Amino acid sequence: MSFTGNAITCIRSDRVVFQRLSFSVKDGEILYLKGPNGCGKSSLLRIMAGLLRPTEGVLYWNEENISKSVDSFLGDFQYIGHQNAVKGALSVNENLKIWAEIYNLNKNNMSIDDALQAFKLDRLANLPARFLSAGQKRRLNLSRLSATDSRLWLLDEPSTSLDDAGSLCLKELINSHLERGNMVIMATHESSLVNGKTLNLADFVFNE
Amino acid sequence: MNAFSSLLKRDLRLAFRQGSDSVMVIVFFIVVVVLFPLSIGPEQKILARISAGVIWVAALLAAMLSMDRLFAADYEDGSLDLLVISPHPTEILVLAKVLAHWLTTGLPLIIVSPLLGVFLYLQADGFWVMIMSLLLGTPILSLIGAIGAALTLGARRSGVLISLLILPLFIPVLIFGVSAVDAALMGLPTRPQLLILGAFLLFATALSPWASAAALRQAVE
Known part of the structure; x- marks a missing residue:
């Protein structure tokens, strides 16, 4: 399994965010996206997730062009963005369950309860999610990862508003995900959680 | 199909727990219809003549009222991103959301409409039609x-914008809906109008899930 991008250029509202950027991730690898604010980390992750079309360049999943065979890629990755996709009127349990059902998770027989337990949310399972704090909402969103066996995780600043214990849970989760031979791409400002490659987006900024 | 029913159940559950949207739509529908006898006067013949039209127009406006929230909540909390990149066709998920919307707003309107028909002296022949x-x-x-x-996601005052975009498209539906009731009141066959509405x-x-999904993909970019 591999996930690669070749000469990707991103233009947003007539501004070149980055140009001719290439990357490659293989089984068991983690790639950090780093760089100053506004250098296009989130845009790159949204391009990887297929939410944003790159202005130029091609993405490959297992050597196959994603724009031509998107079906084999969809469902094989999880995307964690800035927003937590948590519905206040639903309980913690129901919030996770709906994504588990839509993403056909639980292939690895990991129950919703186990996934919640990984982020210490099991005791809040029946609480309406509107009572959760920002950090707990983030934990709930991240628990989507541990309920899946998706090969690739695309994480956009996943440790935002997490406390130390939450960051530790995330680190353990990422470690075991990598040990199972899967891939992680993560935008972060913090020092690396786990050893891995770094892609500095500042190197691809357009200079006249 | 599993994802379809999951999303349908989620939206129904959300509508049931939040409640306000459905109640608002029905109350609006009733209030608008009640305004007509108050402004026109209690003349039985006039009210009976306009009853079908008034109920139809009020239903149309009431349905518009809740339309802008259909995708907006998912758009704002990031759920829409996850729906668009899910392994299921976005079109199917759109259809589930639309069905949930109809069950929570359209169906209650239909249930209260006979009551308002009585209020406006709609004759017995017209009820079923x-x-x-x-x-x-x-x-x-x-x-x-x-x-x-889907097209107005992220726009300012999207509720008004939707009405301006969509209301003209409902004119054919309105014409055939009202004329079916009129035909029944005059003792004429109503089948042609109902068949056209069915068409x-x-x-x-066939068209809406496809067009909405395309607009949603644009909206998340």
Whole structure:
């Protein structure tokens, strides 16, 4: 399994965010996206997730062009963005369950309860999610990862508003995900959680 | 299909727990209809003549009222991103959301409409046809409205914008819906009008998920 991008250029509202950027991730690898604010980390992750079309360049999943065979890629990755996709009127349990059902998770027989337990949310399972704090909402969103066996995780600043214990849970989760031979791409400002490659987006900024 | 029913159940559960949207739509519908006898006067003949039209127009406006929230909540909390990149066709998920919207707004309108018919002296011959025409017509409102809701995501004052975009498209539905009831009151066959409404419904079912999904993909970019 591999996930690669070749000469990707991103233009947003007539501004070149980055140009001719290439990357490659293989089984068991983690790639950090780093760089100053506004250098296009989130845009790159949204391009990887297929939410944003790159202005130029091609993405490959297992050597196959994603724009031509998107079906084999969809469902094989999880995307964690800035927003937590948590519905206040639903309980913690129901919030996770709906994504588990839509993403056909639980292939690895990991129950919703186990996934919640990984982020210490099991005791809040029946609480309406509107009572959760920002950090707990983030934990709930991240628990989507541990309920899946998706090969690739695309994480956009996943440790935002997490406390130390939450960051530790995330680190353990990422470690075991990598040990199972899967891939992680993560935008972060913090020092690396786990050893891995770094892609500095500042190197691809357009200079006249 | 699993994802379809999951999303449908989620939206129904959300509507049930939050409640306000459905209640608001029904109260609006009733208030608008009640304004007519108050402004025109209690003359039985006039009210009976305009009853079908008033109920249809009020149902149309009430359906518009809740339209802008169809995708907006998912858009704001990031759920829409996850729906668009899920392994299921976005079109199917749109259809689930539209069905949930119709069940929580369109169906209650149909249930209270006979009551308002009595209020406006609608003759007994017209009741079943009115219910039938609303049963065929209100899903069209939800389906076509979904395209407007998807297109105006992220726009300021999207509620007004949707109405301007979508209301003209409902004119054919309105014409055939009201004329079906009129035909029944005059003792004429109502089948042609209902068949045409059915054709509109099939057409909207085929077109709307596709167009809405395309607009949603644009919206998340």
